[in-house]
Amino acid sequence: MSSRIFKDEGLVIRTRVLGEADRLVTLLTLKGGKFEAAARGARKMKSRLAAGVDIFTRGEYTFHRGKTWPIITGQYPKERFLWFREDPELYPYGLYLAELADRLIVGEEACPELYNLLLGSWRLLGKSGDRSLILRAFELKAAQYLGYSPGLHNCPGCGSEQIRGFGPGEGSMVCSDCWSADFISLDSGTIALARRLLEVPLHQVVMIRPSARQKNELSRMNSAFLAYHLDPGELKSKRLLDE
Amino acid sequence: MVYPGALKKLVEVLCLFPGIGPKTAQRLAFFLLGRSREEVVAIARAMVEAKDRLTFCEHCGSLAEAEQCDYCSDPKRDRSLLCIVQEPRDVLVLEQTGKYRGLYHVLHGALSPLDGIGPEELKLDRLVQRIEKLGLEEVIIATNPNVEGDATAGYLARLFNPLPVRVTRIAFGLPVGGDIEYADELTLSRALEGRREM
Numbered sequence: 001m002s003s004r005i006f007k008d009e010g011l012v013i014r015t016r017v018l019g020e021a022d023r024l025v026t027l028l029t030l031k032g033g034k035f036e037a038a039a040r041g042a043r044k045m046k047s048r049l050a051a052g053v054d055i056f057t058r059g060e061y062t063f064h065r066g067k068t069w070p071i072i073t074g075q076y077p078k079e080r081f082l083w084f085r086e087d088p089e090l091y092p093y094g095l096y097l098a099e100l101a102d103r104l105i106v107g108e109e110a111c112p113e114l115y116n117l118l119l120g121s122w123r124l125l126g127k128s129g130d131r132s133l134i135l136r137a138f139e140l141k142a143a144q145y146l147g148y149s150p151g152l153h154n155c156p157g158c159g160s161e162q163i164r165g166f167g168p169g170e171g172s173m174v175c176s177d178c179w180s181a182d183f184i185s186l187d188s189g190t191i192a193l194a195r196r197l198l199e200v201p202l203h204q205v206v207m208i209r210p211s212a213r214q215k216n217e218l219s220r221m222n223s224a225f226l227a228y229h230l231d232p233g234e235l236k237s238k239r240l241l242d243e
Numbered sequence: 244m245v246y247p248g249a250l251k252k253l254v255e256v257l258c259l260f261p262g263i264g265p266k267t268a269q270r271l272a273f274f275l276l277g278r279s280r281e282e283v284v285a286i287a288r289a290m291v292e293a294k295d296r297l298t299f300c301e302h303c304g305s306l307a308e309a310e311q312c313d314y315c316s317d318p319k320r321d322r323s324l325l326c327i328v329q330e331p332r333d334v335l336v337l338e339q340t341g342k343y344r345g346l347y348h349v350l351h352g353a354l355s356p357l358d359g360i361g362p363e364e365l366k367l368d369r370l371v372q373r374i375e376k377l378g379l380e381e382v383i384i385a386t387n388p389n390v391e392g393d394a395t396a397g398y399l400a401r402l403f404n405p406l407p408v409r410v411t412r413i414a415f416g417l418p419v420g421g422d423i424e425y426a427d428e429l430t431l432s433r434a435l436e437g438r439r440e441m
Contacts, residue, residue, distance in 0.1 A: 085393035236357050
């Protein structure tokens with residue numbers, strides 16, 4: 001991003017009020033990674049930028065490198081994930097993924113896998129299917145793309161395949177012999193579920209039919225794993241998701 | 244640049260205003276220095292008085308100089324209509340249209356979990372109680388046409404569903420004075436959905 005004017009395709013993952021009529025937009029872009037850009041006058045009714053810089057939008061953006069932030073000078077929305085703004089039940093799911101992506105990605109480094117993962121997950125959430133499974137698959141796959149892939153097959157202590165549960169600090173499944181009190185016990189179905197979610201393409205995730213117990217266990221496992229290794233902090237959208 | 248102490252302090256204070264940078268603050272400071280003492284005192288007094296006397300109406304949350312605002316205490320207002328807005332200044336804008344004569348309710352924000360604003364922060368339980376107490380015919384949701392505003396509207400519509408009241412959302416459309424060719428496709432599609440017979 002050395003040129004003063006540059007273009008990129010991006011997903012709007014957060015917006016904040018900036019000054020009197022501007023918006024500060026957090027974008028996850030295909031080529032430039034995650035960064036913030038200012039959309040001047042985007043809060044005005046007649047702004048030509050307004051409609052393209054709202055969260056849950058995929059667009060082609062033109063930027064001018066400013067002193068503090070890049071300035072968005074042009075936008076062409078390519079896709080709007082309208083289900084998040086029209087359905088109050090879906091809104092927290094889309095927001096959770098946006099917030100998690102914002103927290104997990106630190107700098108302006110391109111990660112097209114993560115970009116496509118968020119794009120695919122937002123699309124999938126607009127269709128029927130188990131939404132919580134899409135979130136769990138996103139968490140596991142995002143960690144993998146960031147280089148923190150959880151070990152789901154062998155115990156890292158002894159190499160055993162007789163798995164009892166998950167050690168968040170180890171970032172791996174653990175056997176009974178290497179067990180510690182703060183590890184998370186998992187049903188064999190949950191272990192298989194975690195493996196499948198990480199292995200299958202995202203669009204196949206909604207075909208899996210796990211039990212409520214397996215989903216609860218996986219949710220605990222993912223939360224503990226992410227908290228230990230990627231430290232996303234307190235996710236504010238989770239409160240709305242849990243309600 | 245070396246300012247005299249009092250001027251430096253004035254510029255610093257003026258910089259606290261939204262959208263005012265050091266250059267504009269300096270211009271404003273020199274404007275004030277060019278006025279008579281009486282005028283400057285009147286400006287300062289107006290600011291302090293506004294801060295001291297204005298509060299939020301305990302019923303609707305809009306700006307008031309007493310416990311009840313002018314809208315809530317006006318017997319001529321249509322008490323079967325309630326318009327829900329995000330900010331007190333939205334009330335002033337709606338009043339300027341001269342088309343609405345009902346009551347208001349100011350949320351003081353919109354659902355925005357990432358900014359820590361949830362249903363509790365918006366005191367929605369009080370709003371539901373107020374709707375039940377007023378025995379309204381219609382509630383008009385006039386939140387901003389962005390994701391937070393739409394999500395809030397959707398949440399409110401679901402919340403009011405069990406209540407015996409008609410729930411509507413203000414229409415979306417093209418801004419007056421603009422050209423259609425410059426309108427984005429979302430605004431245009433919503434304008435088409437909300438078209439009316441002529």
